[in-house]
Amino acid sequence: MASNAPVGKPTDMSSPRLPKVAGIDSTVPAPPHTVTPLPGVPSAASPSDAALPPGVLIQDRLASWVSDLTTLHELTERLIKTDSLDGALREMLGAGAALVGARRGMAVLEPADGLGPTSTIGLGLAHADLGTIETVPRGSGSYGRLLDGLPEADPPGSGLPDAEPPGAGLPGNSPTAPRRPARVPEPIAIRDVRTEEGLDPRHREVAARLGYAASYALPLATEEAGRLGAAVWLYDEPAEPDERRRHLIGLYGRFATEHLARLLQVERARARVATVAEExxxxxxxxxxxxxxxxxxxxxxxxxxxxxxxxxxxxxxxxxxxxxxxxxxxxxxxxxxxxxxxxxxxxxxxxxxxxxxxxxxxxxxxxxxxxxxxxxxxxxxxxxxxxxxxxxxxxxxxxxxxxxxxxxxxxxxxxxxxxxxxxxxxxxxxxxxxxxxxxxxxxxxxxxxxxxxxxxxxxxxxxxxxxxxxxxxxxxxxxxxxxxxxxxxxxxxxxxxxxxxxxxxxxx
Structure with missing residues (x-):
């Protein structure tokens, strides 16, 4: 996806440019260690804000919000044009890399119901690189922790069942409490693999071999769809997305998950029809x-x-x-x-x-x-x-x-x-x-x-x-x-x- 491709000098490779839309130049300059806010967003702690007239500050913020919404609209429009799980995962990875300011990443499709299909897609990673990442103990890798923690059942004694028992709602049966939707865990940010506490030594070894220093993992899950998988973006230098980027990737991730859930239903229906026909x-x-x-x-x-x-x-x-x-x-x-x-x-x-x-x-x-x-x-x-x-x-x-x-x-x-x-x-x-x-x-x-x-x-x-x-x-x-x-x-x-x-x- 050309609009998500990183540009600039090698020091810029962890911060690609967002697409220029609606006449707003969304160029993202590359800082030495951290990822800058999205285009047009003034710094919350900027001393110059106090010197700006209230009207100018409001206009700047409105322009920032319009730019963010326009960018999300363009990215989601491109996503909904995909009609296969593989194509949707690749589009989501590229768009997510632009939103969080990363260069490489991987997406793991692993539905919680165990009915499949399962797959792993890489962005800027060869097949051998994906195999190397999979050698990291699942409990140490950020995507593995997300996959193993989705969906999460209600705690004992909550009074809300995970699912209605057979026959609930039929005449003569007593009504039951509604099912609580599966909770979705928070994304996992590892700002510096070298100094992060609790990481398995194999995790640090793989990071050094592949040349990444930080990661940001997002669960591909919603309360309605449950767990479908996880996406991880890799930074070349110690970094993590700021609050505004986290918010945007969260919105985009929820939309992408719902789209993936629909494609998953279609894929499973096609597989069932093909199986019946062959039988x-x-x-x-x-x-x-x-x-x-x-x-x-x-x-x-x-x-x-x-x-x-x-x-x-x-x-x-x-x-x-x-x-x-x-x-x-x-x-x-x-x-x-x-x-x-x-x-x-x-x-x-x-x-x-x-x-x-x-x-x-x-x-x-x-x-x-x-x-x-x-x-x-x-x-x-x-x-x-x-x-x-x-x-x-x-x-x-x-x-x-x-x-x-x-x-x-x-x-x-x-x-x-x-x-x-x-x-x-x-x-x-x-x-x-x-x-x-x-x-x-x-x-x-x-x-x-x-x-x-x-x-x-x-x-x-x-x-x-x-x-x-x-x-x-x-x-x-x-x-x-x-x-x-x-x-x-x-x-x-x-x-x-x-x-x-x-x-x-x-x-x-």
């Missing part, structure tokens, strides 16, 4: 002679309803399926699980006829979930004969990749399941040559590119055709190359709710 899909792909399988599944933030399946069938046959349920979230995931389980049952009973399999699936969907629609493609493969019979319902055609051809399978146009009174479409038969790979994929692979449909198909074809010859013997390498080429930046965040499924089958 509804095959835990491993079957091994069938004559064919090698690989799959890549990328889950969007909200969790879509894309699925895949590979099912061994009698007489060495193999059923391959991909599909997508319209919608996102838990409802789409549940519908996806039901649809996939039903398709497996129909595939076992009449897998040789993919049209019959999809017809039964469409009838079930129309009777049980009339408001739901889905796309699906089912292929009945006989690896020994290198023969595939497939049918699709509103689904994108497979792509055959080999040394001598890269082409889409010609399938007839058909409506998605649940869209018509009676679904019907002819099946298609193809015979892959030895060494060719058949790619089955969901529409999310095309939509995630952000391109129009025709261009997305053209890009997919070009990506498959550019697979290096050395990688074509490995279906996993083929799938990885296609994904890297088609989605070089990963999933496009502008396209919400779209999962990506890419199933590759290489025939020997």
């Amino acid at each position: 509804l899909l095959p835990s491993r792909l079957p091994r069938v002679p004559g064919v090698r399988l690989a799959v890549r599944h990328l889950t969007g933030p909200q969790g879509g309803g894309d699925w895949y399946d590979a099912l061994p069938l009698p007489e060495g046959a193999l059923g391959l399926a991909v599909g997508s349920v319209y919608g996102t979230g838990p409802s789409a995931l549940a519908a996806m699980g039901r649809l996939r389980a039903s398709l497996r049952a129909y595939a076992v009973m009449e897998g040789e006829d993919p049209v019959a399999v999809l017809s039964d699936l469409e009838l079930l969907l129309r009777l049980t979930e009339p408001a739901r629609s889905a796309t699906a493609l089912f292929a009945y493969a006989e690896p020994a004969q290198r023969r595939i019979v497939l049918a699709g319902a509103g689904h994108a055609p497979p792509l055959v990749v080999g040394d001598h051809r890269t082409e889409f399978v010609e399938t007839s146009l058909s409506a998605p399941l649940g869209m018509l009174t009676c679904w019907e479409a002819p099946s298609v038969e193809l015979s892959p040559a030895p060494g060719e790979t058949v790619l089955l994929y969901t529409d999310g692979l095309l939509r995630r590119t952000g391109d129009a449909t025709d261009r997305a198909f053209a890009r997919l074809h070009a990506a498959a055709a550019s697979v290096p010859r050395a990688d074509r013997s490995d279906p996993g390498a083929v799938a990885d190359h296609v994904l890297r080429t088609l989605l070089p930046g990963g999933l496009d965040p502008a396209v919400e709710g779209e999962d990506v499924v890419l199933l590759a089958a290489r025939f020997e």
